[in-house]
Amino acid sequence: MELTSPQVGTSTQSTMEGSGFAASQQAGGQSAPRQTVGDPFVANPRMTARDVAVYYGEKCAIRGISIDVGCNEVLAMIGPSGCGKSTFLRCLNRMNDTVPGCRVTGEIRLDEEDIYAPSVDVVPLRARVGMVFQKPNPFPKSIFDNVAYGPKIHGLIRDKADLEEVVETSLSKAGLWEEVKDRLHEPGTGLSGGQQQRLCIARAIAVSPEVILMDEPCSALDPIATAKIEELIAELRTQYSIVIVTHAMQQASRVSQRTAYFHLGDLIEVGPTERIFTNPRHRLTEDYITGRFG
């Protein structure tokens, strides 16, 4: 037998779609968006995005994105830097409205309601679709006030007892109550990074969202704090829909039920996480998750 060593990995994918990295370099320009491999839609979606494109001035950041966010699921969005995953995430609660020169086309619905309709007020929208950022960003207020702030401004509470209950429930759901219950009036900024991030999650939960968006929520945390957040995500899924952008692919594989792979502004592939990480169908997905570029 001949002792040659064929290229391990991508060369084996005779049935795979896509034509590799060289071809991918040409995308993102004026050519048509690439068709998404896999089924991006679910039976009972919480949110739906159809043919969404985002332009920063003249530059097209993402185009032709159609995908559903299911109820009680964690949808992970992965892809190399600049692929548009965070841009798309920010469309889901209209955070892109705050970016000068940013234009969003297409349609995004939450519970069948068009969130870009002129009648929609973004303030309650952002309560329904909460967000947790990469770097924990507690308000320069007490732990209690960090969580109480949202319910107060959204008028979700009747009295002080009600507020205290919301704060306790939210901190409990965020797995932080036991650690902070004796120092609720100390500044939120005095907590550790992992605790601050859970405080931000508690803050998002306090306004009873339907969807929680997470933009690399663990990238500033150590492995133990990361594990706590990941466990928390698994628990939160029972009540909320979660969309998480992550650079840590192992995290995507651990926490999500579905994974979406973005590349140069296109949604390349969507599928059950288990399949994406064992047998992706698009060459670009395969190359990215196996570390052959990115």
Add this chain to the structure above:
Amino acid sequence: MTTHYTFHHELIKLNKKVLKMSAMAEDRVRKAADVIRTRDQELIQWLIVSDYEVDEMEMEVEEECLKILALHQPVASDLRFIIMVIKVNSEIERIADIAVNIAMRVQGIANSKWTVPSPYDYTEMADKVIAMLKMSLDALVNRDVKAARQVFLLDDEIDAMRTEAYHRVKDMIRRHPEHPGQLINSYLIGRHLERIGDRATNIAEEVIYLVEGEIVRCP
């Protein structure tokens, strides 16, 4: 695409090791087929005493796989490659063991004082088994699903030959019941060859898993 990472070098190194081990096992099966015909004592001894080489290689490959899993957490085709190697590794080691078993059966027959012509001529069967093993290992080298599926077809022919050998040996035992040992050894050679065919089939199944991501079993 060029790969620059330690991980990908590890995969290429592992692939080379598996191919080297496959070549060793194939060589041993060829030698075992030779000794069925020649009863070459020197070659029989070599087969028996050198088996440790394949065993050591198997352990090395397994250790490499565990190391890669622990350190790199491969996914997608890299994960399937490691899983395939873990499974094919033990198949190859067993194939080399079976070559030793054949050598021992031949030795048993050669040591027997009673000489009788072999009830079944294993030449054709051995040739077919070698061809089948070669086809499955080539499919492995070339990631060739079509060739892997061809292996499945050959397995039926090998099984039929084993059954034929069984009937011949049974008949011979009836006629010479005073020498069961030698005749049982003769049947076992057929059984061993057939098992090599089965393991070649298992390797072919793993090739399909690697390439297509589908777990298949030969019907």
